[in-house]
Amino acid sequence: MIAIGLEGSANKLGVGIIYHPERNKNSSKPAPPAQILSNIRHTYVSPPGEGFLPKDTALHHRAHVTDLVRRCLKEAKLTIDDVNCVCYTKGPGMGAPLQSVAIAARTLSLLWDKPLVGVNHCIGHIEMGREITGATNPVVLYVSGGNTQVIAYSTQRYRIFGETLDIAVGNCLDRFARTLNISNDPAPGYNIEQLAKSGKVLLDLPYAVKGMDCSFSGILARVDEYAAQMYAGKLVDPTTGAPITPEDLCFSLQETVFSMLVEITERAMAHVGSNQVLIVGGVGCNERVQEMMGIMARSRGGSVYATDERFCIDNGIMIAHAGLLAHATGFETELKDSTCTQRFRTDDVFIAWRDD
Template sequence: MRHIAIGLEGSANKLGIGIVTHDDVTGKVEILSNIRHTHITPPGTGFLPRDTAAHHREHVLPVLENALKEANITIKDINVICFTKGPGMGAPLASVAIVARTLSLLWDKPLVGVNHCIGHIEMGREITGAKNPVVLYVSGGNTQVIAYAEKRYRIFGETLDIAVGNCLDRFARVLNLSNDPSPGYSIEQAAKSGKTFIELPYTVKGMDVSFSGILSYIEMIAQDQLASGECTPEDLCFSLQETIFAMLVETTERAMAHIGSNEVLIVGGVGCNLRLQEMMAQMAEQRGGKVFATDERFCIDNGIMIAHAGLLAFRTGFTTSLEESFCTQRFRTDEVYVSWRD
């Protein structure tokens, strides 16, 4: 038997709708469509919850129509509607959840609310084939080092303040870098031309990391030294990346040693950064291990990861009632009972 799920993602500035199918006999997962539309703001600015929610409301129906058309299926073929329950920004989450609930009622299909992080992890495992990796989840709103144990994804370490993606995004605003396709990508490209490493605070506390002090310090350097020509924006981007990625590599390696794993899976939007992948690969190679990562189709927020994770839960009998289909901005990764894994 074949199950088909549609997934709606809108926890931040990416609106994504994806459709996947699972074959119960072969276990094969097939991606039928993966449509995304991004709310992009002018350089030097961030995106506000109200405006992002308005973007999602404006574009959700065309994106839905394109997803169904690309998948070449009808409403009758869909078994379940999956949506991001959290974590994320309240207004964008709610705007997409309303659409999911409406479709559930119109189409008479069951709902499954999905944890955003679980979606990233399960999509990464499916695409890369990683068996039991230490997971580094890095995005605009989340930074966690995770490993699976006894039906839960356990958090070994995390950020104590802002997420790594938020740190990069906010510094891109200081330098007035483009938000198209993302501020983190603009920093990555600028860092490639950096020639001088500027020492920054290195804040690792056990298994946890902190980025707010680093951001404040480098903003101060940018104010004082850019105008005088003591350093370049490229130098600052290079130095910031090298420092914060080294912190992430350190905590990930410590988790690998603790659980005895030789696999690392990098997920989340910042996981697309090739320099982060390179640094992690160097560490893993020294331990006789391997790094798994995906490209922007899968690591940046998308609907297929929500459809895939939701379908995994649905096939074990899990559904979300209309009364329980509310969103929550704080939804811990380790709150989810992972019924589909041994």
């Protein structure tokens, strides 16, 4: 089975093609791994100090989707006849970019006479992470620009144990990058991470863990206040009297929000009795959150699984993979239902391909 996947829920437009070898249900051997035939991404980058508007992002996706599909097929050395189904991100995400990709997928489905499969963006991240890392039944920390959730699998659903109560952790980092007016290329969160590596001073910021949930808007407001004081020359290290730098602010922000995420993830591990953590989503590429999570997991005799930027950051191959898993169980999205939605909960999806 071969699927092409289209992802465009935010500013990344991704197209990928994946091949699933035939799985012998009567065999006790592990299923053969999926093969990634192509995985291409094109990012809409807004000017420094600005976010990406839905209308501009949608224009970007519409302008590049045809070229990416052609390049994917060429790189995979396939023709249209080789493709078994067309998968696309149904949600969650930004409305206008989602619509652009849904229309493109619907068009390909009609032109090629191939089944259409709508995929939950979050499930795509989880299943791609499991496939790449080999994690069997981990607690999942899903952290990105639009989502922050702690998840564990049970009885054919991915259950949400904790999540953000306001903005996502990635959105918090991205918005502070705008405050500092740093570049959005290749990504604002990545540039925050690089600055944080040179930070020396840990400033006091709100630590907002509420049960199993987190809140990031208050932390962002406080660090924005610090930035204003810094630019006015009124913020100094309380110990040495040295001026506080942007690097110090980035370091303080990361240490605080990542500590919160480690705490709620550890609590979920204790609850479900798991010793594995799988980090997925764009923020999952951050080396510091991986390091902090690793310290916690090793103290519990466990381990951390994560992928690199090819699979952490939004991509088409994760949509193709999750879509093909669903399609193999007989699932298809009818043309009349081939819409998209900005709100599509992770635990809304019935995981028919898992029965463990």
